[in-house]
Amino acid sequence: MEAGSNTYQKGEVKVEEIIKSNEKRTNTKTITRNTRSAKSTSSSDTTVTDTTNIDSSRNTTSKKTANNSRTTKTKKTTSSADSPKREDMLPIRLQNVSKLVGAHVSITGGVQNSILNSLAIGANAFALFLRNQRTWKSTPLDPKVITAFRENCIENNYQPNCILPHGSYLINLGNPDKTKREKSYEAFLEDLRRCESLGIERYNFHPGSSVGGCSTEQSITYIAECINKAHQETNNVICVIENMAGSGYVIGSKFKELADIISRVNDKDRVGVCIDTCHAFAAGYDLRTSKAYEKTMEKFSNIVGFKYLKGMHLNDSLTDLGSNRDRHANIGKGYMGLEPFRLIMNDDRLNGIPLILETPTEQGDEYQKEIELLYELVGKSDLSQVKLPDDFVQGQQVKGNNSGKRIQSSILDFGSKKKKKDDSTDED
Ligand SMILES: [Zn+2]
Ligand SMILES: [Zn+2]
Secondary structure (H helix, E strand, O other), X not given: OEOOOOHHHHHOOOHHHHHHHXXXXXXXXXXXXXXXXXXXXXOOOOOOOOOOOHHHHOOOOOOXXXXXXXXXXXXXXXXXXXXXXXXXXXOOOOOOOOXXXXXXXOOOOOOOHHHHHHHOOOOOEEEOEOOOXXXXXXXXXXXXXXXXXXXXXXXXXXXXXXXXXXXXXXXXXXXXXXXXXXXXXXXXXXXXXXXXXXOOOEEEEOOOEOOOOOOHHHHHHHHHHXXXXXXXXXXXXXXXXXXXXXXXXXXXXXXXXXXXXXXXOOOHHHEEEEEEHHHHHHOOOOOOOHHHHHHHHHHHHHHOOHHHEEEEEEOEEOOOOOOOOOOEEOOXXXXXXXXXXXXXXXXXXXXXXXXXXXXXOOOOXXXXXXXXXXXXXXXXXXXXXXXXXXXXXXXXXXXOOHHHHHHHHOOOOOOOOOOOOOOOOOEO
C-alpha cells in the first residue's frame, strides 16, 4: 500500500465493526472459539442455521495439518435473554499451527487494541503502527498502555515472534541530506525504543531512498550506519528490512541490496528482512508456479539467506510481474493468483514467522476470510483440492470487475516514475 493514501485507514479492522458485522451476518452465537479442529464434513458448513450440536461433529483427534477448516461455526440463539458475549462473536483462531497468519490491524484507542483487533479476525500474528505513522510528532507511550499491551499479548497468547510492527513511512535512513537523515534516525530510534518497552522483538521498516541525491551504494551505507548506531542505543530489537517494489530511487527491491545492507551491519543477530510478496513480484521475482517460486526462493536463499527472514507480508498484486508498482490486491485476486500462497503455506522454511496481510479491505471482514483461505491451503498439493469461498474468482481484481475497480479507486496512484522530491518512500 502506498503512503499518502488512506488505504491503511480503510484497511484497519476494528473489533467492534467485526463483531457488528458478524452479528448482522448471522444473528447467531458462535459456539466454538479459540479452538482448532472445528471441521465439519458437511458441505454446508458456512450456513448459519444449523441447530445441531456442532460439538458432536468435531473431530478432536485429527492431525495438525489435516484440519484447517476455520469456518465460524454458529448456532442460532433462540433466547433473547441469551445475548451473545463479545468473546463468543469472535471467529475461530487456529491453535498450534506452524504458519502464523495475521494482518496489519488498527491501533485506534491505543496500541493495546491491536491484540483485540487481531482476535476479531482470527489472526495468529499481527502488524501494527507504533504511533501515527504520518507525522514526525509522537507522544510518549502511557505506562498503562504498555502494561495493557503486554497483558493482552499474554492473555491471548500472542508471542513476540508473531508481532511485526511497521515503521513510519516518513523514515528514510538512506537520505543523503544529513539533517533529514538525522531526523529520520531519531524517529527510527524512537520506534525501536517503543518496541522494547512493549516487549516486541522485531521491527519492520522500509530501507529508504537515495532520493536521487547519491549513489545506491552510498545510500545503502547510510542505512547500515543508522542500524549500527541504533543497535548501540537499544538492547535487543531486530531491525527487519522490507523488500520494495522498485520504484524511483527506493532501495531494497533487489535481494542483493538487502544483502548489501546486512553485510554492513555489525550485529548480524539483530538484523533481518521481511519479504512482501507483492513487492517481490512487482520487482520481477516470479512466484506463480512451483518452478518459478523455487527459483525465486533459491535466489533469496543464496543472496540473503533464510536465517534472516523474520517475517513476510502476504499481498497479491494489482499490477503485473516486474511492474515496479506497489499496489496490493486481495489474496488470489490479483496478477499473482492463489498458487504462490499455496506454495507459501506449504513451505516449511516459512514456519514460525509472522505472515501479515496488507490487502485492501472494503467490507471489514476481508482479513478474516483471507486468513481462513490461507489456512485452507495448508496440506493441499494443488489448487483443485482447495475448498474456495463461493464468490471467489482468481485474478478478479485485475479483470476489471466491480470489486477490482472499487479497490483500484481507493488507492492513490503514485506511479512508478522517478519522481519523489521529498525524503519519504511510498510503499508499505
Ligand atoms: Zn506495498
Ligand atoms: Zn511496508
